[in-house]
Amino acid sequence: MDVPTTSSVPMDKLHEGGRKPLIQVTLKPGSKVQPKWRFTKFGDEASGAALAEHPEDTREQLAAIITGPQNERFAQVMANRLWARLMGRGIVEPVEDWEKGKPTHPELLQWLGREFVRNGYDAKKLVRLIMTSHAYQRATDDTLRTASPLFASPAPRRLEAEQIVDSLFAATGKPFNLEEVSLDIDGRRDLGNSISLGHPRRSWMLTSTSNERDRPSLALPRNQAVCDVLGAFGWRGSRQDPVSKRDRESNVLQPAIISNGTVGIWLTRLSDDHGITALALEDRPVDQFVDTLFLKLLTRMPTAEEKQRYTEFLGAGYADRKLSRCLSPPQPRG
Template identity: 30%
Template sequence: MVASRLIILGISLFWVGVSWAGPEMDAVMVEGVRTIDRRVASWLKAEKKKVPEISDDAVFLRRAFLVTVGRIPTAEEARAFLDDTDPEKRRGLISHLVHAPGYSWSMTNWAFDLLRVTDRKPGFNGSFEPYRAWVARAMVENRPWDQFTREVIAAKGNPWSLEGAPVGYYLRDRGMPLDNLANTTRIFLGSRMECAQCHDDPFGTTERRDFYELAAFTHGLHEADRSPMRPLWDELEEGDRRDSWEYRVARELWDRIYGMSVVGGGEGRIRLPEDYQYRDGDPGEWIGGRTPFGKTVRMSERSQANDGRAQLAEWVTERTGEQFASVIANRMWARVMGRPLYDPVDEYQDAEDTRFPELVRDLSRLMVALDYDLQRFQWVLLNTRAFEFAPNPEVGRFGNGEDLMGRPLARLAAEQIWDSLVTLAKGDPDQVEVPTSDGRFRVNGRLVGGGTLSYENVYAEVMELGSEAAFRKYFADLVKATQSEGSGGGEESSMVAMGPRGGSGGRGGLVRACFLPSPAPRDHLLYVFGQSDREIVEGGSREPNVGQVLTLMNGFVQKQLVENGDAQVFTCLEGVEDARERVRRIYLAVLGRPPTDEELSWMMDEVRISGSEAWRNIVAVLVMSSEFVFIQ
């Protein structure tokens, strides 16, 4: 049990730290750091603001870890950094972190939240695993953001293939094409156009016709023609055969082959809705695609095209002026500095309309100069003096003018809390292989063709079947194969795309948040601490609630840390007899810093009173402290 006197003391606990070395920087990156530092210094001078102090090593280390790799440092990593006397160790740490595996997994969490990547959707019985694995792979490969954007918007092809997997972006919103378009403009262009689905935007300049002209570029997406399979499916559905093996095979084809098809490149024209109420068009009238800002792209309302989404992707990434670059630059600034330069982060503002026009413009230019490389861009931000400024509790208060004077105090995101607790439980959580999609075709958990047949191949073959007779023959051969060949685990083994092979516990164990179900179940720590439900863009919350306190006191922390003698936070004490050094190591593991003299005195009192139980009590109280769940 946690020693209540330690909680009553209300210990004021603080900060944190690890290792380094990384690839070379280039001239554009170095100049980017200098430019940002000059802009911030000029702003401070013009506003007659005192230059903020620089954070100490412990604060810098914990901040750098949480921002870049999404977790706290281990005790060993903290000790290595804090004991190092190299004056360039901060630069070395940043280079190490942005090229560590944890950077990719932290960015995967970011991308999942932004794109609303989910494992399930009501009414959809296909699989989002190929899409989910594709997004994660893009983060691991550090795919340039403009390329990533084009691949998402113009996605086409086999949903189980490496090239076609991003069609999952449209499967995510199947049946809601207008909502999908609204999310596209919000995510990639910072344009909130959802209101214009129903009426002219009373708070902006977007008219309803503008929205439908843009929707024309993506209009016409549909499933592949199911007519070759339909007669057989109806026979199995209507007859008393739902428990048959044939039905199970057919169900797999119906849901995970036809049900995951995305056909159509975007017709480039659309009919105005029947309730259209403005004078610039008639209900049901055909209108052609037209972009509402940037360099105009038009498509004809008189003929149906098949490349509307490709044209839309090109317009978004290359013909919207500085808007596309500015929005992603502002998102990265918010990720690193804790607050965007213009807010909300998904409502684009022209540089001249922001409080920091020169800086906003410089960041957009830097993003373009770095070819939309988010890793290198964040390296630049992480190496600025602004990132090193001491935390400032005044940042973010409306109208106080403190925005460039230090990172705001903020509670950790749910994923950061989970990944940090996993670090305390098992050490560095990134010693896993890069996840790949299993993709082998299964029926009721049984591998087909001895595991050699893949969903990708089955999809390609089924899409080539042009008649009922051809489908029936293919189906009969497939049924025979599934009855006679191979075996597999249960249903849950059908896809293991995001479970790190060789990792502990797979999708349900002590692994990074990005490997767990998306979103997490309602009883999971991630849900309790506000992980997005993946219904809206960046829907996560950092608001406190009673459940969070109870979870830290009685849930994961108690089971996996306090009562688990094999947890890394305790194994780092092995061979250490001196009680003071044990306290120091626990502090390094949990908070990334050594205890103050006063804190050490409190903890030594606890050791004298509670004996061997003291170590568990100390771990519990530190993890439940505000310092642990906040980033400075």
């Protein structure tokens, strides 16, 4: 590799005024620089070559060293991030800075990392291990504002953006019917040459529509509507620029976009492919219908006052409704 000829510093300018320059020039423009392996901290080049499937590929060497069982840092970083996502606070905090942050429970972090390696780097198994622990299953302390480093009790937390959107669709039974997601890396590809990410089935499969067309909100209106809701709750559509911690502060846009936005209309307006429509067509008394609605939407039974109020509200004309299951199929994607 050659040092660019334009990479130079006018030293005569730095010496003007009699001060010592803060920059020391060690390479001359146009000189050749030999590449050097910079990851001796995690292992040497020989061990990486021995573990890699293609020893001549330095990228595979690096991957082999990072994921090698002797390198506990990678497994502990992954375990710490999953722990922080589930518990509200990492064992090392902040999760992205291991130089300043020190583990509050180093033995626990080491054990979680080794379990992660022992299970073949399976994130789902590590999540299951944490979620079945006593630490995770303790009752929430409503007096806490943030998670305690002792993890004696979890603090109340808002759902993540993806959890909010997916829960709304799951509770109402509305199909997550969006357009195909494609990725245009360099911003100059035509429609037939973009990278297809398929039809999203969950909100985490979405990405920003800014790389789609010149006017993405008109090209992919359904995707854009869901992305707008996700963005109001701290989601960022750029997969190339992830963040470790999102903004979780409440704002006036959040209830407004759910109540008045396009997605809110999909979820609250009954249609042939709506889950509540299917419930209403079942032959059951109105009081049982109210119980089913509360269980489906709020995961609890209604109080006596709530049951009386909604039974009276829905009772008028309920017995005379048409019980027909001949619903038109949902519109195809595209």
